[in-house]
Amino acid sequence: MIDYRPELIQKLTHLWDAGREGLFKKSPGLFNSFREEAFSTFLSLGLPDKKNEAYKYTDLDKFFSYDYRGYYVPSTADYTQAERFKCEVEDLDVWNIVLMNGFYPHSDQGLMMLPGGFWAGSMTAAAKQFPGLIQRHYNKYVTNDKDGLVHLNTALASDGLFIYAPKGTTISKPLQIVNLVHSDRDIFVQDRNLIVVEEGADLTLLVCDHALSPQHFLTNTVTEVYVGQNARFNIIRVQNQHNDAGKITQTFIHQERDSYASSNNITLHGGLVRNATYHTLAGENAETHSYGLFLSDKSQHTANYVFVDHSAPHCNSTQLFKGVLDDDATGAFNGRILVRPLAQGTNAYQANNNILMTPEAKMSTKPQLEIFADDVKCSHGATVGQLDEEALFYLRSRGIDEREARLMMMFGFAHEVIQNIHIEALRERIDTLVMQRLRGELSRCASCAIKCN
Amino acid sequence: MNNSFLLQIKDLKATIDNKEILKGLNLEVKPGEIHAIMGPNGSGKSTLASVLTGREIAQVTHGSVSFDGKDLLSLSPEERAREGIFLSFQYPIEIPGVSMVNFMKTAVNEQRKHRGLDPLSASDFLKLMREKKELVEIDSALTNRSVNEGFSGGEKKKNEIFQMAMLEPRLSILDETDSGLDIDALRIVANGVNKIRKPDTSVIVITHYQRLLDYIVPDVVHVLYNGRIVRTAGKELALELEERGYDWIKREADNVEA
Numbered sequence: 001m002i003d004y005r006p007e008l009i010q011k012l013t014h015l016w017d018a019g020r021e022g023l024f025k026k027s028p029g030l031f032n033s034f035r036e037e038a039f040s041t042f043l044s045l046g047l048p049d050k051k052n053e054a055y056k057y058t059d060l061d062k063f064f065s066y067d068y069r070g071y072y073v074p075s076t077a078d079y080t081q082a083e084r085f086k087c088e089v090e091d092l093d094v095w096n097i098v099l100m101n102g103f104y105p106h107s108d109q110g111l112m113m114l115p116g117g118f119w120a121g122s123m124t125a126a127a128k129q130f131p132g133l134i135q136r137h138y139n140k141y142v143t144n145d146k147d148g149l150v151h152l153n154t155a156l157a158s159d160g161l162f163i164y165a166p167k168g169t170t171i172s173k174p175l176q177i178v179n180l181v182h183s184d185r186d187i188f189v190q191d192r193n194l195i196v197v198e199e200g201a202d203l204t205l206l207v208c209d210h211a212l213s214p215q216h217f218l219t220n221t222v223t224e225v226y227v228g229q230n231a232r233f234n235i236i237r238v239q240n241q242h243n244d245a246g247k248i249t250q251t252f253i254h255q256e257r258d259s260y261a262s263s264n265n266i267t268l269h270g271g272l273v274r275n276a277t278y279h280t281l282a283g284e285n286a287e288t289h290s291y292g293l294f295l296s297d298k299s300q301h302t303a304n305y306v307f308v309d310h311s312a313p314h315c316n317s318t319q320l321f322k323g324v325l326d327d328d329a330t331g332a333f334n335g336r337i338l339v340r341p342l343a344q345g346t347n348a349y350q351a352n353n354n355i356l357m358t359p360e361a362k363m364s365t366k367p368q369l370e371i372f373a374d375d376v377k378c379s380h381g382a383t384v385g386q387l388d389e390e391a392l393f394y395l396r397s398r399g400i401d402e403r404e405a406r407l408m409m410m411f412g413f414a415h416e417v418i419q420n421i422h423i424e425a426l427r428e429r430i431d432t433l434v435m436q437r438l439r440g441e442l443s444r445c446a447s448c449a450i451k452c453n
Numbered sequence: 454m455n456n457s458f459l460l461q462i463k464d465l466k467a468t469i470d471n472k473e474i475l476k477g478l479n480l481e482v483k484p485g486e487i488h489a490i491m492g493p494n495g496s497g498k499s500t501l502a503s504v505l506t507g508r509e510i511a512q513v514t515h516g517s518v519s520f521d522g523k524d525l526l527s528l529s530p531e532e533r534a535r536e537g538i539f540l541s542f543q544y545p546i547e548i549p550g551v552s553m554v555n556f557m558k559t560a561v562n563e564q565r566k567h568r569g570l571d572p573l574s575a576s577d578f579l580k581l582m583r584e585k586k587e588l589v590e591i592d593s594a595l596t597n598r599s600v601n602e603g604f605s606g607g608e609k610k611k612n613e614i615f616q617m618a619m620l621e622p623r624l625s626i627l628d629e630t631d632s633g634l635d636i637d638a639l640r641i642v643a644n645g646v647n648k649i650r651k652p653d654t655s656v657i658v659i660t661h662y663q664r665l666l667d668y669i670v671p672d673v674v675h676v677l678y679n680g681r682i683v684r685t686a687g688k689e690l691a692l693e694l695e696e697r698g699y700d701w702i703k704r705e706a707d708n709v710e711a
Contacts, residue, residue, distance in 0.1 A: 394546040394600075397506050398560040398616060399534035399567070408559065412550025412599065 008047055008064045015070040015188065016156065022072050023158050028127035031157075031192075034139055038154035045148035054147070054276070057332035057364040058303040063246035063272045066216040068188035071101050072158050079105040081182050081212065092425035094176040094206065095120070101181055102191030102219070103159045111162070116171050118203075119164040123192060126162035133164065137196055141224040141254040143278055143309070150250055153222040157192035160223075165201035167228070174204040174423060179219075181245065186216035193221070199228040199256075204236075206426065209270075211241040218246040225251065229283065230258040236421055237275070238430065239267045243298060246272040257283025257312070264421055266430055267294035267302050268437045276305040281315040281343075292321040293417035295437050296329035303332040306350075310343040310373075319350040322417050324410055324438075325361035335380070336368040343373050350380040355387060355413060410438050458519075459484045459655050460505075460624055465516035466680075467504050474500040476680030477516070482624070484653040489666055489691060491659075492677035493699045498659045499543060501677070502628045506540045507533055520624070534560075535567035537623030541613040541630045548600040553612075556600050557582065557619050564620060585618040589645035607638040614645040621649070626657045631665040643668030663695035678706050 016039055024032050047064060048055040082100040095114055098105060103122070110125030119126070127134050142150050161177060181189055197203050211217055227233045233253070241247060247270050253261050265275045279288040294302040308317045323331045333352045354363040367380040387409050395405035414434050421427040460482040467475040474497045482488055492498055503511040505518065507530035518525040520536060528536065548556075561581070562572040573581065586593060591611045601609050610630055617625055627646070631639055646656065646669055658669055666674075666688065674690040675682045678699070683706040684690065694702075 388546075388548075391546045391548045393508055393530060394542065394548065395551075395556070395560075396530040397534055397540055397542075398556070398620065399531050399563045400556075400559050401531045401563065402529070404559065404563075405531075408551050408555070409548065412548060412552075415550040 005047060005049070005061065008061065009043065011064075011067070012152065013043075015068065019070040019072045019156065023156070026073065026124070027158050028124060030127055030131070030134060030138060031123075035155045038151040039156075042148045042151040042155060045146065045151065047148055052146070054305050054334060056334070056366070057330075058274055058301065060248075060272070063216075063218050066186045066218070068186050068216070068218060069183075070156070071183070071187045071189050074100055074103045074105070078103075078182065082180060092423065092429060093173045095171075095173060096176050096178070097121075097161070098178045098180060099161060099191065101183065101187065102157070102179075102189040102221075104161060114171065114175075117166055117169045118171050118175075119162070119166075120175060121162055123160045123162045123194060124158070126164070126194070130164065133196060134162075134194070137194055137224065137226050139224070141226065141252040141280070142222065143252055143280060144250070144307075147250070149220055149248060150222055153190050153192055153220050153250075157190040157222070160191035160193040162193070163195045163203065163205070165197045165203045165231075167198040168200045169198075170202040171204070174206050174426070176206045176208065179207060179209045180212055181210075181217045181219060181241075182212040183215050183217070184213065187218075189217065189219040191219070191221050193223040195223065195225045195233070197225070197227050197231045197233045200230050201228065202232040204234040204423065207235065207237045209237065209239040209241055209247055211245040214242065214244065216244045216246075217241070219248065221247070221249040223249065223251045225253045225261070227253060227255045227259045227261050229256040231256070232260045234262045234264075234422070236264045236426065237266065238433070239265070239270055239273055240433075241270040241273075243269070243271040243300060245270055248272075248274045250276045250278070252278045252280070253288070254280045254282060255286040255288060257285055259283065259286045260288070261286075262289040262291070262420070264291040264417070265293070265304065266418070266434070267292070267296070268433060270300060270302070272301050274303040274305065276307075279306070279308045279317065280311060281309065281317065282311050284312040285314045286312065287316045289317070289420065290319045290321075291417050291420050293414055293434075294323045294331065295414070295434065296323070296331060297326035299328050299330075301330045301332075303334075305334045307336045308338070308348060310337070310339040310346045310348060313343055314345040315343065316347045317349070319352075320417060320420070321352045322413060323354040323363060324357065324414065325354065325363055326357040328358075328360045330361070331363045333363075333365040333382070334368065335366070337370070337378065337380075339371040339373050339376050339378065341372045344375040346373060346376045346378070348376070348378045352382040353413070354384045355410065356384060407435075407438050411435055414438075457483060459521055461519045463517050465504065465518060466514045467500055468512045468514055469500060469510055473514070474511070474680055475504065478677075478681055480675070480682060482655050482657065484623075484655055486673065487656045487658065487669060487671045489658045489660065489671040489674045489688075490677050491661065491674060491691065491694055493703070494661075496677045497680045498677055499628060502540055502543075502626050502659060505533075505626060506530055506538060531563070534620070535564050539617050539620055539622030539625045541610070541617060541625065541627045543628040543630075543632065545601050545604075545609040545613055547602045547604075549602050551600050553596040553598060553600055554582070557596075557616065560616075561619055581619065585615060588648050589615045589618050590641050591615045606633045607635070610634060610638065610642055611645070614642050614649070618645065618649045622654065624655045624657070626659065627669075628659045629661070630658075631660055631662060639665065640668060663691045666691045676702050678703060681706075
């Protein structure tokens with residue numbers, strides 16, 4: 001395919017040319033071994049455009065058109081900034097890790113071992129300490145060969161987060177990853193993360209995305225997750241960036257038999273946000289849940305793409321995605337369920353509900369079901385509408401004023417996604433953030449020491 | 454003299470979708486009185502409830518409604534509620550994701566604010582909930598759920614009465630609260646209403662059937678037909694209607710009109 005946007009490709013080629021030498025010097029051989037081929041694959045695929053079914057309603061051009069500087073090596077100042085950052089969630093005890101512009105600060109210190117036998121830290125360091133493990137898992141679960149952005153990440157990413165939960169380990173408290181972007185110039189960040197949850201292990205991850213300076217940012221994140229036999233993995237993302245920040249995440253969750261995984265993407269702010277979550281049910285009796293909620297206004301665009309691949313028998317999957325769109329905001333949901341011929345006894349469920357607050361807001365939603373087995377229970381439903389006027393009257397008839405009644409209903413709508421977060425303190429915290437967001441009070445998280453906008 | 458009425462409706466005309474439903478209705482309710490409004494289907498009973506609570510679907514074209522001396526029609530639905538008007542809905546609405554606790558707490562505190570009182574503390578509020586739940590015999594678990602979500606028909610009606618108990622209105626309008634209830638649920642709902650009542654609070658019971666009026670005994674019974682009150686009498690009128698139906702009243706009213 002020849003890309004019709006040669007200037008954008010040219011800009012990215014410049015970034016590649018300029019950063020290449022440094023990248024190869026700094027990175028482990030294993031990561032470097034994929035780079036050349038990945039970049040030429042990217043060139044042949046191009047940037048995803050509207051001809052690509054998965055990007056049909058999402059326009060990436062604007063965020064790719066800024067003059068980004070590649071970000072390949074962090075500076076010492078960035079580390080200071082990262083250390084200053086504290087995000088305290090009341091009553092929520094977490095292990096805290098801060099990533100700055102996609103780098104694990106002090107990557108020379110490499111990895112830390114957390115109580116319970118967990119490892120967390122820099123991908124670069126992990127490649128040295130666990131070469132065999134990395135070789136077994138790196139670039140193995142990226143199931144979407146047709147997405148140029150995945151290949152671009154494989155070519156350009158120089159660090160990211162590595163988490164390793166060895167066989168049978170249970171982390172005593174959730175791991176919180178704070179992803180910061182901060183720069184005095186417009187930058188393009190690419191982080192590549194690998195999470196390995198081995199047989200019988202149990203890991204819960206909270207990922208918070210923030211932007212600390214008003215520059216243009218574009219982040220292209222790829223995360224691969226291996227969930228071993230009978231293991232459990234939960235990931236909760238809270239995205240709170242500004243309108244000049246673009247965030248594209250692609251998360252590939254590969255599940256073995258009897259495993260459980262859940263993903264919950266809460267998008268509070270961001271100029272362009274696209275979260276793609278791929279769930280591959282590779283072993284029988286696995287269970288997976290994909291949740292998402294976004295609240296958008298002004299000219300923000302938020303897209304969720306989900307692909308649940310039922311490759312084995314007797315697996316269960318659910319998808320629940322909701323959006324509240326105000327002003328001129330636009331959004332897209334694309335939920336694909338593939339039930340392969342082998343996957344008998346599949347249960348797959350999908351729902352997408354959206355509320356448009358203005359006549360200008362626009363939401364596109366598209367279920368995509370491909371079923372090749374006979375013994376399958378599958379359902380899907382999508383709605384785009386306004387708040388229920390009858391319910392609004394009911395609340396007002398009890399003395400609640402109209403504005404408050406609308407807020408309560410929007411909050412109730414949103415809470416149906418949030419209630420799937422099983423850690424109570426975190427659920428309450430996210431409820432509070434969402435309420436603040438709905439009231440228009442949320443420019444930053446309340447307890448954050450850094451006053452970003 | 455007007456001040457002795459809690460509610461005074463004068464020559465009220467109202468339309469729904471440009472069709473005139475109420476055609477000059479007059480009604481006066483004093484503090485402490487129970488009025489029953491009966492009548493055949495389509496006579497305008499629910500439209501009257503809509504007009505009194507400020508539902509936009511009903512357009513008032515003529516007449517006036519005063520509540521405790523205030524012009525009711527100029528108030529928003531929430532202001533009317535804070536002034537003390539309560540409607541027990543014929544079809545209570547399910548609101549997923551909005552918890553009963555949060556809903557009632559907001560409603561009670563809005564009303565307190567209106568009366569110049571401080572909001573209730575969390576513990577005082579929960580204590581109030583417990584008391585009122587016992588009073589109206591509503592299952593404790595129901596108030597831990599979302600508003601009416603997945604409630605049975607009977608549970609929804611009990612939940613209306615529970616809300617009434619929480620808000621302590623001066624005028625309660627029960628819009629076919631008895632419909633779809635079995636005899637046990639009917640008794641619980643009616644007992645709830647009686648326990649909540651104070652000497653100066655008033656009730657308008659809108660119903661098709663005499664049954665509910667065995668428990669909530671009216672001072673006055675009105676028959677609403679074709680948008681007007683065509684007959685007003687004591688509680689014995691309800692018994693007569695139960696026995697004879699509405700046809701004789703319809704005939705009388707149609708003759709007067711002709």
